[in-house]
Amino acid sequence: MEFRQYKYVLKVAEEKSFSLAAKKLYISQPSLSQLIIKLEEKIGFPLFDRSASPLRLTYIGELYLETARQVLDLSDQFDKKVADVANLRLGRLTIGSSPFRSTYLLSQIIPAFGQKYPGIELILKEDTTRSLEELALNGETDFSLSLLPINTKAFDYEELFQEELLLALPPNHPLSLRYKRTPGDYHEPPRIRLKAVADTPFILMDQGQKLHDTLFSLCGKARFTPKILLETQSMNAAQALVGAGMGAALLPDTLIRASSIAKNPCYFSLSPTPTRTVIVAFAKGRYLSQAAREFIQLMKQVLQ
Template sequence: MHLNQGHITIGCSPFRSTYLLAKFIPYFQKKYPAITLELCEDTTLRLEELALNGETDISISLLPINKKNFSYEELFKERLLLAIPPYHPICREYNLSPGIFSKPPIINLSKLKNTPFILMEQGQKLHCTLLELCRQAGFSPQIKLETQSMDAAQALAGAGIGVTLLPHTLIQSVQPKLAPCYTSLIEKPSRIAIVIWRKNRYLSRAAQKFICLLKNFCAQSTKEKESST
């Protein structure tokens, strides 16, 4: 088989498909047009299962990961921000404007203990992250609704349904018609996106090329974003 040929099955969340791979894949295919790609979309935890079972060659996931089961490469770090309904009292307290996220004020999550929350569904790591942050702040959140879509969660926050926790990557990529306000937290939560594959699994040359170019692409994108702020 020619060095530049091959097939890669890639596990990723719908979020990563839209806001990362939709930008990267055209770049990759221009360099390696003979390598075919197949996307398998699911929740982060399910994608880890698929990688472990060998149903995907590689999957895009998040730290922490079970290092006994997986090898991985880091892609980038992303901040997590709170999206708050624009008419919430805390928006007036901090003089927040809808859709502005470049320099969000830092608040204590306990200020929102009496506010309804929008929670990501189980299987997504944001689900556990939000619950743990609330636990550390000394309260159990009032869950108004759960959703699998971060786009929907952001739009619902803007529409006044409740507060939600979202990655900065999503926020800077798309703003709903009714945008929420944004704050950071004193814990400064963040997460690291990674590409994983089953421990001791043979990685084809095509998969190795994909990982190498994806890492470089993410590093360049991070530099461009940092230089623009």
């Protein structure tokens, strides 16, 4: 009964509505409301402020929800340990990834893993890098693909590979014309200093992505403040906009090598060369299932 109560309260808190939660739980709203009322009577305090719109938790409700998440997470970790005993014949693996990594990295790994372990259910949660770290920290993913640096007090991690950040410029940019660059050619790009594009407006990744802060950090070291043309959540969109003649962008070479767009930018290496390390991150001390370990090992093999 307790586990069902925990799940019901969690769903009501997520949906901020008894009616929406009841639909998601496949029970009637009166039944759900009555169960919550009985639980509140048992506790002696209301869990939800019903005068608020949308519905919100009381302070006691927040404490209850925190406990519920911890209990359900412990139960989930127990289930994963049992699945290990079953020699990976059954189980579930939840992976956090950016849409970019899903398209250009996991699309190579997931089919191979599914063929080797057909009984393992794979769930892919996609979000920005910072949100993915939160998902891993809260136990909502078994691990998330992220980047160094990371809070080593909160996370354990394994390194996967390094990628270089290249400067993308429009084909009609003065530097593209001076160096006679061919749009889309990323092989042995000429090396320039970031200061050379101080007057060029940038297409910036939004604050949920580490590339956002990286641009400002690199520009700060080059002693100029970048002019921002627009912000986007999509590196593919930034790449396409630069190719169409709008501004500059910092892009990882892994995206550049894998993507295919109608109008390509011109690419340059930067001096000094900015690189970043792609990692698998999971909450410190959290049990990492055998399925998760097998998936990470498979990623390393494919990348090598």
